[in-house]
Every structure is written in structure tokens, then in C-alpha cells.
Amino acid sequence: MNTSKSLLEAKIPGKETGIEVRQTICDICCPSFHCGIDAYVQQGRVVKIEGTAQHPLNHGLLCTKGLANRQYIYHEDRIKTPLRRVGARGSGRFEPISWEQAYHEIATRLLDIRAAHGAESVVFFSGYSKWYRPWLHRLANRFGSLNYATESSICMTSTFLNWLVTTGNIMSTPDTAHAGVYLGWAFNPYHSRYLAASGVEKRKAEGMKVVIVDPRITPASQRLADIHLRPRAGTDGALALGLAYLLIQNGRVDLDYIHQYVYGYEQYREYVQSFDPQTVERLTGVPAAQLEAAATLIGENLPLAINESAAPIAHHCNGFQNYRAIMALSAITGCFDRQGGQLPTQFSYNYQAAGFATREHAFIMEPRPQNARPAVGSSRFPLWGEFIDEAQVNDLARQIRTSDPYPLKAMLGFGVNYRIAPDSEGLKQALMQLDFLVNTDLFLTDTCKFCDIVLPACSSFERSELKAYGGGYLTCTNPVIAPLYQSRPDVQILCDLAREMQLGDPLLEAGPEACYRYLIADLPVTLEQLRENPYPIKLPHVQPYQPGTLRKQGLHTTSGKFELYSLAIEKYQQQGLHPLPTYQPPPEHPDYPFRLCSAPRLTNALHSRLHRVSWNRSLRPEPMADLAPADAQRIGVRQGDEIELFTPQGSITVKANLSAKVDEGTVYMFHGYAEADINQLMSAEQLDPYSGFPNFRSTYAGVRRKG
Numbered sequence: 002m003n004t005s006k007s008l009l010e011a012k013i014p015g016k017e018t019g020i021e022v023r024q025t026i027c028d029i030c031c032p033s034f035h036c037g038i039d040a041y042v043q044q045g046r047v048v049k050i051e052g053t054a055q056h057p058l059n060h061g062l063l064c065t066k067g068l069a070n071r072q073y074i075y076h077e078d079r080i081k082t083p084l085r086r087v088g089a090r091g092s093g094r095f096e097p098i099s100w101e102q103a104y105h106e107i108a109t110r111l112l113d114i115r116a117a118h119g120a121e122s123v124v125f126f127s128g129y130s131k132w133y134r135p136w137l138h139r140l141a142n143r144f145g146s147l148n149y150a151t152e153s154s155i156c157m158t159s160t161f162l163n164w165l166v167t168t169g170n171i172m173s174t175p176d177t178a179h180a181g182v183y184l185g186w187a188f189n190p191y192h193s194r195y196l197a198a199s200g201v202e203k204r205k206a207e208g209m210k211v212v213i214v215d216p217r218i219t220p221a222s223q224r225l226a227d228i229h230l231r232p233r234a235g236t237d238g239a240l241a242l243g244l245a246y247l248l249i250q251n252g253r254v255d256l257d258y259i260h261q262y263v264y265g266y267e268q269y270r271e272y273v274q275s276f277d278p279q280t281v282e283r284l285t286g287v288p289a290a291q292l293e294a295a296a297t298l299i300g301e302n303l304p305l306a307i308n309e310s311a312a313p314i315a316h317h318c319n320g321f322q323n324y325r326a327i328m329a330l331s332a333i334t335g336c337f338d339r340q341g342g343q344l345p346t347q348f349s350y351n352y353q354a355a356g357f358a359t360r361e362h363a364f365i366m367e368p369r370p371q372n373a374r375p376a377v378g379s380s381r382f383p384l385w386g387e388f389i390d391e392a393q394v395n396d397l398a399r400q401i402r403t404s405d406p407y408p409l410k411a412m413l414g415f416g417v418n419y420r421i422a423p424d425s426e427g428l429k430q431a432l433m434q435l436d437f438l439v440n441t442d443l444f445l446t447d448t449c450k451f452c453d454i455v456l457p458a459c460s461s462f463e464r465s466e467l468k469a470y471g472g473g474y475l476t477c478t479n480p481v482i483a484p485l486y487q488s489r490p491d492v493q494i495l496c497d498l499a500r501e502m503q504l505g506d507p508l509l510e511a512g513p514e515a516c517y518r519y520l521i522a523d524l525p526v527t528l529e530q531l532r533e534n535p536y537p538i539k540l541p542h543v544q545p546y547q548p549g550t551l552r553k554q555g556l557h558t559t560s561g562k563f564e565l566y567s568l569a570i571e572k573y574q575q576q577g578l579h580p581l582p583t584y585q586p587p588p589e590h591p592d593y594p595f596r597l598c599s600a601p602r603l604t605n606a607l608h609s610r611l612h613r614v615s616w617n618r619s620l621r622p623e624p625m626a627d628l629a630p631a632d633a634q635r636i637g638v639r640q641g642d643e644i645e646l647f648t649p650q651g652s653i654t655v656k657a658n659l660s661a662k663v664d665e666g667t668v669y670m671f672h673g674y675a676e677a678d679i680n681q682l683m684s685a686e687q688l689d690p691y692s693g694f695p696n697f698r699s700t701y702a703g704v705r706r707k708g
């Protein structure tokens with residue numbers, strides 16, 4: 002972290018240097034953050050960056066990723082002009098074309114494909130970056146396709162599905178400020194969300210108790226935990242049901258609350274009876290005595306706030322149900338929608354809960370097609386299909402290959418990386434079967450290399466971006482430098498394409514500026530005020546949520562209550578879904594004795610996008626898998642040896658990193674490396690039947706020394 006200001010500060014900025022300090026935001030990691038950056042700009046070039054001290058989120062801090070922004074935005078792999086493929090698909094040979102040519106060709110091809118095969122044969126696909134998503138979704142709707150697909154169908158939408166099914170509301174957050182005990186489930190913010198650690202650290206110093214549930218020893222388990230439970234990856238559901246067993250047995254459940262606000266407690270309690278501490282020890286590897294100690298600590302220190310990390314809990318075949326089993330602990334202890342427990346939240350704009358409402362929902366939904374065919378994945382994953390207005394990316398390759406239930410012909414992509422998904426090679430081959438492929442990215446990635454048209458996007462330094470922050474804040478950044486080369490902001494590209502295709506969308510055709518004005522029209526602030534203020538503005542009308550409001554109004558579920566027994570899931574029992582948060586162990590195979598958990602976050606990496614950045618790469622130059630010394634000894638592997646990780650899908654070669662912090666029997670490996678793509682080893686069939694999520698974190702695998 003960069004806490005101290007530079008020695009140069011005394012001289013910079015100054016007339017004699019010609020350096021001006023301008024404010025922007027870091028867009029390298031997820032939109033929950035996007036820290037404020039002071040960009041020192043000299044002759045149109047960013048010469049230095051620092052965290053913005055006045056920013057309400059990061060207060061001047063920047064992490065290993067944020068500090069690499071100059072290397073990131075000035076990287077030689079930046080796409081310089083729009084490109085058109087000239088060689089065979091996949092040959093990576095392109096010619097530069099003008100924006101007009103690119104728009105014309107894209108519009109003509111997409112409209113022809115719509116006329117021949119229907120609007121839904123075009124998939125509008127966003128990778129991890131999110132800032133343009135409301136535009137992409139609106140464009141897809143206006144075009145007539147429900148196939149708006151995002152990375153989030155692999156990342157956190159499983160948890161939205163959980164909250165929607167169980168509470169009728171999209172999310173909830175732990176009320177750490179008032180909690181008596183904090184259950185950090187798969188919680189290691191020191192590697193993935195630095196800014197989320199400080200609230201827990203502060204409350205721990207004030208006496209809040211902390212239980213961390215993580216198979217590995219981490220900075221969070223070492224610094225925060227009163228008790229650290231170490232279940233085997235993917236066995237979280239059994240552990241949560243075991244905690245419930247003990248809370249019920251110890252009389253630590255809130256029966257009045259359950260009576261008023263919870264549905265299905267009797268059936269749930271009966272189900273939980275099979276999860277006694279000895280059984281849970283067998284299923285999870287957590288000693289019965291530790292489970293008992295954790296249940297006692299929780300029961301004696303209510304209210305209970307829970308951090309349920311999305312990806313690590315969801316990335317399993319039983320991930321959705323495991324997550325529900327954890328959520329249930331809030332309900333039975335009377336802590337859902339209660340001070341110090343879990344508080345329901347709503348998104349203000351682009352996945353950010355800031356306590357106010359923009360017109361984002363109307364912006365997206367106004368042109369939604371009425372009679373379009375259902376999105377990819379919705380018949381295979383009916384619960385997903387009912388609740389989530391997006392395609393499930395994990396069913397995309399199958400549908401491209403089989404045309405079942407209808408053919409897919411084209412992709413308009415923004416930041417699409419085929420290595421995101423299980424059986425990444427299968428997804429690549431399927432995408433290459435499409436008639437027409439467009440990708441928009443900062444860098445000429447391996448995915449861009451097999452597209453027909455490639456468009457250069459700007460970084461956050463080169464564009465103007467609307468952004469909400471928790472606590473009632475809103476900002477609209479100004480570009481701090483001109484777009485590099487011929488790159489354009491994604492939202493500009495989307496508006497230009499709407500105009501080129503003549504889709505009849507006056508708002509998109511009017512451009513990003515008009516869209517921003519529309520989005521904030523109900524707020525007591527103007528675009529000019531946002532633009533003139535270099536820092537996020539706190540909107541005066543925003544009031545903190547009053548705990549209990551939703552509960553007293555009645556939840557938006559069928560029963561009006563928190564559903565331990567889900568009436569929404571009940572109707573899919575024929576398809577094998579179960580209304581209670583049932584437990585299934587991760588799949589096993591005798592020929593593949595390890596569990597592969599891919600991947601806890603590395604401080605220097607952000608999915609695929611920082612592997613090319615030398616500062617970040619220098620911290621872990623080679624793709625490495627972490628394994629326990631006892632496992633390594635058993636298979637004859639030493640530190641730094643080349644090892645092969647293999648599954649029935651294939652194998653990759655990486656370096657072995659022996660670590661006493663990981664549990665025996667599990668091998669850990671980060672994703673997104675071109676030269677060692679772990680997702681080649683993942684099965685596109687091992688999917689969670691509720692959410693369609695992949696089994697990235699409890700896949701059976703083998704490990705052997707190379708050579």
C-alpha cells in the first residue's frame with residue numbers, strides 16, 4: 002500500500018514542471034472498489050500516479066494493482082486502431098480499418114444475421130469489466146435479443162440468485178459496525194478486497210469476535226480469527242448445517258423471530274438433525290470440538306454478521322445450496338434485517354449500493370423485447386431462467402455446438418476472454434464456429450486474435466465515467482488524458498453502433514452524455530456539478546437504511562418471509578432441485594486423488610489482465626501451484642519442480658510452490674495464464690444445477706512430477 006506521499010510532492014505540481022494533477026479512478030479491479038487516483042499529467046502523458054487523499058473510498062491508498070496503472074495503460078499490447086481479420090480465423094492477421102468501416106461492417110453483419118436467424122442468435126457478451134454494462138444490456142434489448150451475457154454468470158450472480166430466491170431482495174451486507182460476532186466465510190480481503198479489512202480490524206479491536214472459515218491459513222485467519230475453521234474446499238454446506246445443528250441444540254435460535262419472519266423452519270430443523278458434529282467432522286475435516294467452540298462463540302455473542310464471499314462459496318457443484326445453508330444462520334439467529342446482522346441492500350448503479358436510486362433499471366428495461374426466445378441456459382438452469390435476466394455463459398458453448406433450442410450466430414463482445422470459463426478450449430472452439438465475432442478490448446488478447454473485427458477501447462484515464470460509491474456518493478470523472486491511439490470509450494462505441502444500426506433508440510443515438518443525464522435525472526445533482534467536482538459528491542438526501550424496514554413490510558418472496566424452505570425452488574423438484582439447503586459432497590474420482598482449488602486471489606494478479614504487466618508479474622513470475630509439503634513429499638516433488646496438474650480434460654505444466662499454509666489433499670492454482678490455463682482442466686459438465694456455476698474450486702485432479 003502506498004500510504005506516504007512522494008518526496009516530489011513539494012515540487013509537483015508547479016508551473017515550472019508543466020505538470021497538472023487531475024483526478025480519475027482505477028478500473029483494474031472490480032467496481033466494488035475503483036479507488037480514486039491523482040494522475041500527474043505532463044504534456045498529455047501520465048508521468049506519475051498516487052491515491053487520492055480526498056476520495057471517500059481509498060483515502061489516498063493504492064494497492065499493488067492500482068499502482069501499476071501507468072504500465073497498464075501504456076502497455077505495448079494496446080490495440081491502436083479498429084482491426085479487420087485478413088487471414089484465416091484464428092491466424093491473428095489483421096488490417097487496420099477506420100471506425101466508420103468497422104461500424105458499417107458490424108451493423109451490416111448483425112442486421113443480416115438478425116434477419117436470417119432472429120435477434121436472439123446474436124449474443125451481447127461482457128467480460129469482467131462492467132462500466133458500460135447498462136448500455137450493452139440496453140442495446141441487446143433494443144436489438145431484440147435476451148442474450149445479454151456477462152462474466153458475472155461465473156462470478157457473483159449465483160449469490161444474487163440466492164438472495165432473490167430466499168429473501169426476494171438482490172443482496173445483503175454484514176452490519177459489521179454493530180455486530181457482536183463476525184463470521185468471515187471464505188473471507189481473506191487482504192488478497193482480494195483490501196479496503197474491506199479495516200472495518201473488521203477496527204471492530205475486532207473493540208471486542209467483536211471473529212470466526213474465519215477458510216481451508217487455508219491466510220492473513221485474515223492469522224490477524225482476525227478468534228477461531229479458524231478449515232473445511233475442505235466445497236464442503237461449506239455441511240459445516241453451516243453443522244453450526245445450525247449446534248445453535249438449535251444450544252437454544253441459541255430466536256423462536257419469536259422465526260415464527261414471525263421465517264418460512265420452513267420445521268422441515269429445515271428436521272434436515273439439520275443429520276449434521277451432528279461427528280458427521281460434520283467426517284464430511285468437512287473440521288474437528289468436532291472446533292465446531293462446538295465456534296457454535297458456542299457465535300451463540301454467546303449475537304448479533305451475528307456474516308461475510309459470505311461470492312466466488313469461493315459458489316464455485317462448486319453444490320455452491321448455491323452451500324451458500325443458502327450459510328445464509329440460513331442469519332435467519333435462525335434472528336439476524337437477517339436486524340442491526341448488527343445482515344442488512345438488505347439495493348444497487349444504485351452498476352452493482353454499487355450507495356443508498357439512492359438512479360434510473361438504471363428503466364434505462365435497461367424500457368426497450369426489453371416482449372416475445373424474444375429465452376436466454377441461453379434458461380431451460381437447462383430453470384431457477385436461473387426465472388430470476389436472472391441474463392444468459393448463463395456456462396451453457397453458451399453447448400448451445401453454439403448443438404443449436405438447441407435455437408442457433409447462435411454472432412457475438413458482440415466487450416472485454417471477452419475465453420479463458421474465463423470451464424473447458425476454456427471448448428468455449429474457444431465453439432466461439433470460432435460463429436459466423437461473426439467482434440471483441441472490444443484495451444489489449445490485443447488471444448480472444449481478440451480469433452475475432453473478425455477488433456475494436457480498441459479506452460482505459461479509465463481516457464474516458465468519462467459515472468460511478469456510485471457506498472455512503473451516498475456519486476461522481477462523473479473527466480478524462481485526464483486524450484484517448485490513446487484511436488481508442489474510444491466503450492459507451493461511445495455502443496451509442497455509435499445503435500445509431501449505425503438505426504435501431505430506433507433516440508436516447509442511445511444521442512450519445513453517452515444524454516444517457517448520463519437520463520440516468521441521474523431523479524437525483525438532486527446535475528452532470529455539470531458532478532463534472533466540476535474532482536471528488537465524489539455526497540448526495541444530501543441519502544439516509545442510512547433502517548434495520549427491520551423490509552422485514553416489517555414483508556419480504557418479496559411467495560410466503561412474504563425468509564424462506565428456509567423455498568417455494569420458488571419447490572416447483573423445480575422434478576428437475577432435481579431441492580427446496581431445503583441440502584448438502585452434496587464435491588465429486589471424487591479414484592484416479593484423481595487431489596482436490597484442485599482454483600484459485601484464491603493473488604495480490605499481484607487480476608484475472609488475466611495483469612499477467613502482461615511487468616511490475617505485477619515480477620512478484621510471481623511463473624504460474625505456480627501451491628501444495629502442502631506432506632503431499633509434495635509423498636509424490637516426490639520439491640520446491641520449484643515442474644509439475645503436471647491433470648484431470649480427464651487435460652493437463653498443464655506449472656512450478657510447484659510448497660506451502661505450509663494450505664491443507665493436505667488440495668492443490669491451489671490461479672487462473673488466466675495463457676501458458677498454463679487452469680480452465681482447460683475444468684469440466685463444462687460439472688455445473689451447479691441451480692445456478693449453472695462451474696466447479697472451479699473442488700475439481701478432482703492429479704498432480705505428478707514432470708519428467
Ligand SMILES: Nc1nc2c(c(=O)[nH]1)N[C@H]1C(S)=C(S)[C@@H](COP(=O)(O)OP(=O)(O)OC[C@H]3O[C@@H](n4cnc5c(=O)[nH]c(N)nc54)[C@H](O)[C@@H]3O)O[C@H]1N2
Pocket residue numbers: 028127128129130152155156157312316415416417418420421422441442443444446458459460461491599600607608609610671672673679680697
Ligand atoms: N479457474 C478459475 N476461473 C475463474 C475464476 C476462478 O476463481 N478460478 N474466477 C472467475 C471470476 S470470479 C471472474 S470475475 C472471471 C473474470 O474473468 P475475465 O472476464 O476473463 O477477466 P479479465 O481477464 O480481468 O478481463 C477480461 C478482459 O477485459 C479487458 N478489459 C479491461 N478493461 C476494459 C474496458 O474498460 N473495456 C473493455 N472493452 N475491455 C476491458 C481486459 O483487457 C481483458 O482482456 O474469471 C472467472 N474464472
Ligand SMILES: Nc1nc2c(c(=O)[nH]1)N[C@H]1C(S)=C(S)[C@@H](COP(=O)(O)OP(=O)(O)OC[C@H]3O[C@@H](n4cnc5c(=O)[nH]c(N)nc54)[C@H](O)[C@@H]3O)O[C@H]1N2
Pocket residue numbers: 030031156157186187188189190192193194214215216217219232233234235236237310311312313314598600601602603604605606607608698
Ligand atoms: N488481487 C485480486 N483481487 C481480486 C481479484 C483478482 O483476480 N485479484 N478478483 C476479484 C473478483 S472478480 C472476485 S470474484 C473476488 C473474489 O475474492 P474472494 O471472494 O476473496 O476470493 P478468493 O481470494 O478466491 O478466496 C477467498 C478465500 O476463500 C478461500 N476458499 C477457497 N475455496 C474455498 C471453499 O470452498 N470454502 C471456503 N470456506 N473457503 C474457500 C481461499 O482459500 C481464500 O483465502 O476477488 C476480487 N479481487
Ligand SMILES: [Mo]
Pocket residue numbers: 155156157312
Ligand atoms: Mo469475480
